[in-house]
Amino acid sequence: MGMGHIAAVLSKDEREVFPALSRILQGSDPRDGESYGVASDRGVIIGETLEAIDAPRSKALLGHILTKTIPLDQPQLLYQYNYTFTFLGRLWYKLNQPNVQVVADGLGRDPEKGLRQLIEDDDGSFASIILSGDSILFGRDPMGTVPLYYGESQEILAVASCKKMLWSIGLEEKRTTPGHIYKATRKGISSVPIRIIAKITSREISMGEAVGELDRILSRAVETRCHGLSGVSLGFSGGIDSSLIAYYINKAGVEVDLICVGMEGSREFSAAEKAAESLDLPLRLESFTMRDVEEAIDEVLWSIEDPTPLKVAVALPLHWTSKLAAESGIRVIFSGNGSDEIFGGYHRYFREYVERGESVRDTMYRDVLASHEINFERDYKISLAGGLELRLPFADLRLVEWGLALPVELKLPRDLESQRKLILRSLAKKLGFPDEISSRRKRAVQYSTGVNAALKKCAKKKGKTLDEYLSDKFAQLKNEMLGGHAA
Numbered sequence: 001m002g003m004g005h006i007a008a009v010l011s012k013d014e015r016e017v018f019p020a021l022s023r024i025l026q027g028s029d030p031r032d033g034e035s036y037g038v039a040s041d042r043g044v045i046i047g048e049t050l051e052a053i054d055a056p057r058s059k060a061l062l063g064h065i066l067t068k069t070i071p072l073d074q075p076q077l078l079y080q081y082n083y084t085f086t087f088l089g090r091l092w093y094k095l096n097q098p099n100v101q102v103v104a105d106g107l108g109r110d111p112e113k114g115l116r117q118l119i120e121d122d123d124g125s126f127a128s129i130i131l132s133g134d135s136i137l138f139g140r141d142p143m144g145t146v147p148l149y150y151g152e153s154q155e156i157l158a159v160a161s162c163k164k165m166l167w168s169i170g171l172e173e174k175r176t177t178p179g180h181i182y183k184a185t186r187k188g189i190s191s192v193p194i195r196i197i198a199k200i201t202s203r204e205i206s207m208g209e210a211v212g213e214l215d216r217i218l219s220r221a222v223e224t225r226c227h228g229l230s231g232v233s234l235g236f237s238g239g240i241d242s243s244l245i246a247y248y249i250n251k252a253g254v255e256v257d258l259i260c261v262g263m264e265g266s267r268e269f270s271a272a273e274k275a276a277e278s279l280d281l282p283l284r285l286e287s288f289t290m291r292d293v294e295e296a297i298d299e300v301l302w303s304i305e306d307p308t309p310l311k312v313a314v315a316l317p318l319h320w321t322s323k324l325a326a327e328s329g330i331r332v333i334f335s336g337n338g339s340d341e342i343f344g345g346y347h348r349y350f351r352e353y354v355e356r357g358e359s360v361r362d363t364m365y366r367d368v369l370a371s372h373e374i375n376f377e378r379d380y381k382i383s384l385a386g387g388l389e390l391r392l393p394f395a396d397l398r399l400v401e402w403g404l405a406l407p408v409e410l411k412l413p414r415d416l417e418s419q420r421k422l423i424l425r426s427l428a429k430k431l432g433f434p435d436e437i438s439s440r441r442k443r444a445v446q447y448s449t450g451v452n453a454a455l456k457k458c459a460k461k462k463g464k465t466l467d468e469y470l471s472d473k474f475a476q477l478k479n480e481m482l483g484g485h486a487a
Contacts, residue, residue, distance in 0.1 A: 011059040027168030037064040039077040039084040089126025144178030144372025200405040221396035222248035231255040233325035238275030241336030263450030303385035307474035313446035322386025338394030342403035344411035
């Protein structure tokens with residue numbers, strides 16, 4: 001539950017694994033962890049610091065670092081029926097009691113069957129690892145909103161919630177597939193698909209009916225993610241996605257801190273101001289300089305663990321937003337990420353729809369399945385590095401499956417003059433949003449904030465392309481942070 005990191009280590013050659021687990025947990029770069037846990041299949045040790053934990057002698061261990069978001073968040077790990085488990089994340093429709101206890105009850109006496117049911121039946125954002133005898137079971141939610149990786153060598157096998165934890169013991173990471181259960185033993189790793197987002201046949205429904213259904217589903221997705229909270233932050237551009245999320249947070253009775261960031265002179269600011277004013281919500285505008293970009297690059301690279309220019313350019317505004325939110329004492333940040341893939345936000349969807357018709361449904365479906373790798377993991381990590389828990393209403397499983405079944409004509413127009421994401425714009429009009437919001441053209445965050453151009457200037461100063469510049473910085477950073485342990 002809450003924020004933090006989880007990990008597991010299994011020896012293949014009879015050696016004790018606490019030294020490796022200790023390096024892994026230290027390699028997570030935790031921000032003020034409130035408790036640390038280490039567990040074998042014989043029991044659990046909890047301490048306020050990692051150093052306070054007496055090293056257990058075992059060939060297989062779990063580890064956990066907890067940072068609380070809400071009072072119900074409890075120290076981990078848990079031991080029951082001769083196995084131990086750790087759980088990171090939320091079950092969105094079961095927030096009236098500690099989720100870790102809900103998971104414990106669901107796992108029961110058969111943890112493999114229980115983990116299967118958790119992934120199959122529950123809508124949540126989570127990852128879980130179970131140590132049972134000489135095997136480790138692990139998996140994450142079908143949308144993949146919480147990262148989880150694994151790696152192995154001839155001597156050791158490990159699972160962790162970020163790549164650098166595995167790099168710290170010299171392992172190359174492999175990404176777990178969302179909705180799968182993995183089983184690791186000394187003989188190797190196998191996986192079984194449990195719940196994969198289905199490719200749903202288009203249903204017949206009018207725009208009016210669909211807008212009414214979307215209003216109810218999106219409202220509930222936001223409301224459940226606001227449960228138990230008095231205030232949250234939201235990265236706000238004044239576009240259709242963030243404006244809808246802001247509206248529903250406010251409707252849920254939760255104070256929302258709208259934050260808009262960008263380079264000095266960003267065109268984002270005026271649009272955000274108009275949208276916030278029309279929603280009657282307070283807005284914070286913060287501008288940044290080239291020096292701010294240069295100073296933030298290393299931290300962003302190390303947080304998202306990836307030097308891809310597009311990912312860095314998208315992560316940088318969220319990095320600034322998270323910092324500003326955390327400085328105000330906020331622990332939860334919302335994002336409208338996930339909307340474009342479901343409701344047709346990209347120009348390439350429009351182009352394909354005009355040229356090849358219904359085949360765009362397949363493209364959008366594949367993009368939804370890839371969202372964990374392209375978007376969610378990056379945003380989860382950059383938020384966590386800023387001390388915040390990320391919540392994504394557009395990644396709500398019920399909303400995703402409902403949206404995938406919509407006819408394409410409710411999402412995409414046939415002419416260039418019309419806006420994409422038609423149904424979201426119709427919903428905005430139904431809710432009384434002004435044209436400045438409902439008809440505003442989409443601009444990708446890396447361009448509207450001016451960050452992409454700023455990054456290119458940084459690279460040009462060094463006589464490099466942006467890809468070369470970021471890749472070189474990342475390689476140097478890995479070497480500095482990991483030293484001889486770099487994978």
